[in-house]
Amino acid sequence: MATVEFNHIKKSYGSVEAIRDFNLSVDDGDFCVFVGPSGCGKSTALKMLAGLEATTSGTIQIGGRDVTELGPGNRDIAMVFQNYALYPHMTVRKNIGFGLKMRGMPGNEINAKVEDAAKILELTNYLDRKPKALSGGQRQRVALGRAIVREPSAFLMDEPLSNLDAKLRVQTRAEIVNLQKRLGVTTIYVTHDQTEALTMASKIVVMRDGMIQQIGTSHELFTHPRNIFVAGFIGSPGMNFFRGPVELDAGQPVTRFGGHLVRLPAATAALAGTDAVFGIRPEHIQLTTSPINVGLRLVESLGTEKILHFQIPKGQSLTNTEADFGPDDQDRDVQSMLIRVIDDHIYQEGQSVSLLFPQDKIHVFDPATHAAIG
């Protein structure tokens, strides 16, 4: 068990900068998740921590020890890979015990430790099978077993759930969290799935283009996103954005949505006379009597939960580049806003609904820097 620290880490491939000035401190026993769209550098950061990739500059410390120049085997870490990376010719028992064997542990001790790990992961009946005779979930548990049996200072996990089906993913997610809590080992977990990040992490690091966008708990990221990217990336569906002027109405800051006034948080009064980007989460928009009326373009029903799409008034939507949340989110329509409702009402496409944007739920961003204001 140990702390993990990245100090001014950079990584370049020729002229391409994959990681730019990465600084992070992970406390002992933390479950830290790196999340971001494909190509944001999260896996590269993890591989540098594992010693599988060299750093271009900066230092990495595990448990206060500088490991920047050490090989992966000397860092006292264990890693779980996306495709599990099990040795196909070895039985489950040998797969789990491989790391201990490489460290020269006697056979009987290895066996005892493997049996213990197998008991925790409910793999006892499969110990003498080869990986090909196991299901995806079981293979995943073998990969976890290989990590926990070593009792390392830190677990590194590189998208370990992406090869599982949706149902198994939810189940394994909980298993990993419980296991981590039980063992108390510092864990660095990489995923592109923000649901995984929000549900599992005690600390989330949101990354984009090799840079950290925000570090915080799921609550902090959700309620106080530091910029448009984090606001749009975190949440399912992500935050809605529209552009508008900040004006004063009887001394209170307001903006306009179509022709109608929308009250803004009091702190935005200082911005009067400028333009800003406003954000509101789909679950925060209220369907209630209000002067703002919109026609529904699309109704997506997920049983009790419905996602209602409506068009942003002309000239108020963000451009595609402004609302770029990575290659995983290409199909996002910047012309539309979404409302997430959970009720028994049946909505029809083309139906007109009236909306209210609660004043305290509106986020304000600088249109030039994209940073949150207030």
Next chain:
Amino acid sequence: MTHLTETTILTKPKGPRMIDFSAPRHRKKFGYLLLAPAVILMALIIVYPILLSVDISFQDVRIARVGASDKPWTLDNYRWLFASHEFWRACWVTAKMVVFVGGTALVIGLATALLVNQKFKGRALARLFVALPWAVPEVVATVIWAWMLDSSFGVVNWALLRLGIISEAIQFSQNSTAAFFAVCVVMIWKGYPLMTIMLLAGLQSIPEEQYQAAKVDGASVWQRFWYVTVPNLAPVMGVTLIMTTLWVFRDFAIIHVLTGGGPLGATTTLSIMTFEQSFSYFRMGQGAAVGVVTMLICAFISRALVSRFASKSH
């Protein structure tokens, strides 16, 4: 609905007797139908000659003629074969050659495959050079080697003399041991590129994550080679070894051009013996018997190895 009905009518078979080969029930029949020409051709050019040589091996034939009246079947050829010193010596020479050529070609092939699997400048060119001996026709390559190994003006003897390794030229055509190893060297030179190409393909199919996992587990370079590379390559190695073994068994050109099976039978393998009996001594019955026994040994080896490695890889 109207549209659907029209489509149904259009796709309906025109005649009641036409078999729809795309139907699950008839799919297999279509497969057999497509295979039939190949199977018939194989039977004509492979199975028939085999049966013919088995037939000849049971007859006392000096020169076989197609259409000549059959002689009565006899086991004389096989009796001669198993009692003959030449046959057992040919078996021993072949076995030695298979082990030496197969083993050395595997080691060199694996080493070069590992080398050209690394990332370095000019890798494509290096891969081309490694594969080059394979592309040179066997007879051409052997003639080049025959010149190089010549005891009077060959470059090999010259180099060995200049380096002080030997004090007088090696007589590759007169010394039994030298002739055997000369044949082996040419065979290895000709045979290792196939090993390299096959093993390189095998190496490229090993997932990088297995090496990364082994590194994180603390495995050294040798341990990664032993616990990741070798087991992953085993099926490819097995198949390639079978191919090389069978190639050494049946190779004729290299030995015939280089030593002609000599001196004193030191390089006479089963295939050279088959040729000698049939076309040098014109004892085609006995030659056929050697050929049939060789075929049975090859079939036995490949069956044993194929099933062994096939079960490993799946």
